[in-house]
Amino acid sequence: MKRIDRxxxxxxxxIASVTEIPFNEDSFGICVSHGVLxxxxxxxxxxxxxxxxxxxxxxxxxxxDLIMDTELREGDEIVDYGYEEGTTQSYxxxxxxxxxxxxxxxxxxxxxxxxxxxxxxxxxRAHLVIKNIK
Numbered sequence: 001m002k003r004i005d006r007x008x009x010x011x012x013x014x015i016a017s018v019t020e021i022p023f024n025e026d027s028f029g030i031c032v033s034h035g036v037l038x039x040x041x042x043x044x045x046x047x048x049x050x051x052x053x054x055x056x057x058x059x060x061x062x063x064x065d066l067i068m069d070t071e072l073r074e075g076d077e078i079v080d081y082g083y084e085e086g087t088t089q090s091y092x093x094x095x096x097x098x099x100x101x102x103x104x105x106x107x108x109x110x111x112x113x114x115x116x117x118x119x120x121x122x123x124x125r126a127h128l129v130i131k132n133i134k
Contacts, residue, residue, distance in 0.1 A: 018048030031062040104130040
């Protein structure tokens with residue numbers, strides 16, 4: 001397990017792969033993932049959710065958000081512009097979100113539409129609270 005290079009945080013933060021979370025089963029009662037699981041290939045995110053499920057206690061809650069395209073694009077693509085250039089962006093639809101989270105109970109599901117400074121649609125994000133059902 002890697003450690004962050006800050007003495008004041010070293011005992012509280014760890015850097016690890018989403019596919020190999022370095023904690024025992026049933027370790028946590030809550031998890032937060034903001035802008036993470038859609039910034040990698042979908043298959044890796046699926047493996048990551050298996051790990052999240054493993055380390056979460058039964059009935060534990062998780063907040064996560066996932067990008068959705070206004071044109072209903074689905075799946076992985078390589079970003080070819082801006083600060084995310086060269087990274088993977090995985091777009092979700094309502095159907096693929098429900099499939100992605102099928103091992104969890106969806107407690108709250110909201111879609112928020114994002115616009116640029118002129119009010120033009122850019123994308124939308126699903127904001128979810130899910131419960132670990134074991």
